[in-house]
Amino acid sequence: MPTVKRYVRNVQLLELEHIATRLREEVINMLHQAGSGHSAGSLGTADIFTALYFDVMNIDPAHPLKPDRDRFVLSNGHICPIWYATLAYRGYFSKTELETLRKTGSKLQGHPHAASLPGVENSSGPLGQGLSLAIGMAMAAKMNGENHRIYCMTSDGELNEGQTWEAAMFAGTSQLSNITWIIDRNNIQIDGTTETIMPLEPLREKLESFNWYVIEIDGHNIEEIINSCNMSKAVTQRPTVIIAHTIPGKGVEFMQYKFSWHGKAPNESEAKDALKQLRSLDGRIGSEYE
Amino acid sequence: MPNANEKDKKSQRDGFGEALLELGETNPDVVVLTADLSESTRVQSFEKMYPQRFVQVGVAEQNMAGIASGLALSGKIPFMASFGIFSPGNNWLQVRTSICYSNANVKIIGTHAGLSASSDGATHQALEDIAITRVLPNLTVIVPADYHETKKAVKAASEHIGPIYIRLSRDSITPITEEKSDFNIGKAQILQEGDDITVIFCGPIGAGVMTAVNELKKDNDISCEVINCSTIKPLDEKTILGSVKKTGKVVTVEEHQVSGGLGGAVSELLSEKLPVKIVRVGVKDTFGESGKYDELLDKYGLSSEHIGKAIVTAYKETAHEQ
Numbered sequence: 197m198p199t200v201k202r203y204v205r206n207v208q209l210l211e212l213e214h215i216a217t218r219l220r221e222e223v224i225n226m227l228h229q230a231g232s233g234h235s236a237g238s239l240g241t242a243d244i245f246t247a248l249y250f251d252v253m254n255i256d257p258a259h260p261l262k263p264d265r266d267r268f269v270l271s272n273g274h275i276c277p278i279w280y281a282t283l284a285y286r287g288y289f290s291k292t293e294l295e296t297l298r299k300t301g302s303k304l305q306g307h308p309h310a311a312s313l314p315g316v317e318n319s320s321g322p323l324g325q326g327l328s329l330a331i332g333m334a335m336a337a338k339m340n341g342e343n344h345r346i347y348c349m350t351s352d353g354e355l356n357e358g359q360t361w362e363a364a365m366f367a368g369t370s371q372l373s374n375i376t377w378i379i380d381r382n383n384i385q386i387d388g389t390t391e392t393i394m395p396l397e398p399l400r401e402k403l404e405s406f407n408w409y410v411i412e413i414d415g416h417n418i419e420e421i422i423n424s425c426n427m428s429k430a431v432t433q434r435p436t437v438i439i440a441h442t443i444p445g446k447g448v449e450f451m452q453y454k455f456s457w458h459g460k461a462p463n464e465s466e467a468k469d470a471l472k473q474l475r476s477l478d479g480r481i482g483s484e485y486e
Numbered sequence: 487m488p489n490a491n492e493k494d495k496k497s498q499r500d501g502f503g504e505a506l507l508e509l510g511e512t513n514p515d516v517v518v519l520t521a522d523l524s525e526s527t528r529v530q531s532f533e534k535m536y537p538q539r540f541v542q543v544g545v546a547e548q549n550m551a552g553i554a555s556g557l558a559l560s561g562k563i564p565f566m567a568s569f570g571i572f573s574p575g576n577n578w579l580q581v582r583t584s585i586c587y588s589n590a591n592v593k594i595i596g597t598h599a600g601l602s603a604s605s606d607g608a609t610h611q612a613l614e615d616i617a618i619t620r621v622l623p624n625l626t627v628i629v630p631a632d633y634h635e636t637k638k639a640v641k642a643a644s645e646h647i648g649p650i651y652i653r654l655s656r657d658s659i660t661p662i663t664e665e666k667s668d669f670n671i672g673k674a675q676i677l678q679e680g681d682d683i684t685v686i687f688c689g690p691i692g693a694g695v696m697t698a699v700n701e702l703k704k705d706n707d708i709s710c711e712v713i714n715c716s717t718i719k720p721l722d723e724k725t726i727l728g729s730v731k732k733t734g735k736v737v738t739v740e741e742h743q744v745s746g747g748l749g750g751a752v753s754e755l756l757s758e759k760l761p762v763k764i765v766r767v768g769v770k771d772t773f774g775e776s777g778k779y780d781e782l783l784d785k786y787g788l789s790s791e792h793i794g795k796a797i798v799t800a801y802k803e804t805a806h807e808q
Binding site: 310 | 517538539541543544546548549550551552553554555556557558559560561562564579580583584587588589590
């Protein structure tokens with residue numbers, strides 16, 4: 197039986213990887229049509245969003261506010277294109293809305309606005325604010341005796357913000373074991389690499405010294421993402437932080453590792469090029485742009 | 487108006503602490519946060535009585551605003567208390583993004599506002615907080631006049647859905663409103679009717695205003711209509727316009743920078759809907775300093791004598807023009 201299980205698991209993982217690719221394609225389309233936005237982080241976290249929304253979290257798109265849902269807080273609001281794409285593909289709202297990103301009158305704001313869309317429960321943009329929100333939600337859950345979890349994603353560059361450390365210090369000493377904080381460790385920020393602008397290392401040791409349970413993973417390995425999130429559910433007495441090592445711009449060669457793509461959207465030819473490279477398993481998108 | 491006995495004096499922060507205790511019993515959703523100022527902001531009694539609904543964040547006002555928002559987004563009614571200079575001073579962008587933009591049901595309580603952080607000096611004197619809060623969409627701004635009104639404002643805030651900033655003073659002052667008088671968010675209260683000039687104030691400076699207008703009545707026979715404008719936003723336009731239509735003359739008084747606060751709000755209203763000359767009493771674009779509260783009020787032009795002089799000036803100047 198283990199062999200069969202393993203086989204089923206592999207099929208599921210292949211499906212998730214396929215979804216992540218579709219989401220990356222969607223992000224390229226959305227950013228190109230919007231004419232501005234943040235490519236690198238959106239592409240780099242597609243696998244994490246896929247794992248959370250298609251496997252890890254207890255959610256129901258048909259009932260986006262069901263009381264026992266797991267909560268998701270996006271702190272680095274600028275990568276919201278991948279969040280919006282994930283929510284649409286998961287069924288929270290119509291995929292046709294995705295093309296309105298950043299346009300006047302759209303529900304898809306350039307940075308997230310709480311309650312503007314089903315599934316979007318926090319506002320963010322100015323960096324460093326999300327972990328505090330997650331703490332408030334986690335405390336409310338504990339006060340109410342509820343068992344749902346709070347997943348919070350931040351970037352690594354935003355760890356420069358002091359508020360992040362206020363929050364990290366608070367949560368680490370408050371037994372908030374219902375928080376899973378995921379850091380998108382892609383090593384870039386607007387002006388350069390994180391280690392040249394404001395070095396974060398040794399990041400793991402810093403977080404451990406704040407009493408967090410730290411897991412480091414390959415942020416593109418969907419199985420590792422799922423396993424680490426599940427592991428965080430078993431940690432008691434303290435919160436868990438997953439340092440997810442990712443490649444900014446993952447999947448599009450000319451964007452990968454380049455901080456210049458942090459806050460830039462692809463133009464027409466760049467978008468075509470990117471979509472060719474991403475080419476979904478069907479090969480459909482690739483041929484469209486030949 | 488009750489007799490101004492020394493023993494009647496009560497502080498707004500005590501009113502806040504007492505109202506919170508009552509709310510703790512009647513409303514299980516009320517949660518209290520503070521940033522290492524439990525005793526000073528008078529949330530200590532709530533902390534002792536309801537420790538499971540009390541959050542001590544340490545000296546971290548930005549984190550406090552975020553946690554409060556997270557609690558509110560989960561259905562709680564958080565009251566977050568600190569000195570006004572720190573919150574909404576040190577966490578303004580968190581208040582803007584995490585609270586107001588999300589319309590999170592957070593109650594921001596800023597104590598020691600105005601010059602009442604007296605001997606601590608300019609660093610602790612919140613003289614700009616009304617200006618930075620009344621421009622935020624979704625946020626209601628309340629400056630209660632005294633102990634009684636503070637208790638009512640805190641209770642009203644717990645029943646109002648949406649973010650609110652309540653600005654409080656440190657010192658014990660003479661109450662100028664009655665325990666039983668009505669309080670409604672967005673409604674100004676005419677404390678005293680008069681025909682010659684409208685005097686609009688907010689906060690505990692009202693005690694000085696009442697002293698000044700009583701003397702003006704006696705000595706100069708000027709009949710002042712006194713409006714306690716305890717809600718700065720939304721402004722009670724009807725009451726203000728109604729009074730100014732009658733008197734044609736206006737003085738505003740506040741323990742705040744003369745720009746951007748109550749005087750600013752009233753000026754904006756009148757210049758659009760009923761242009762008249764206005765005299766604004768407030769701190770004149772300067773920082774305060776250490777000293778005794780009464781001495782600072784006098785030095786920075788906010789004693790009852792200064793208020794009286796400003797009213798006479800406004801009365802004479804505008805009378806001359808008419």
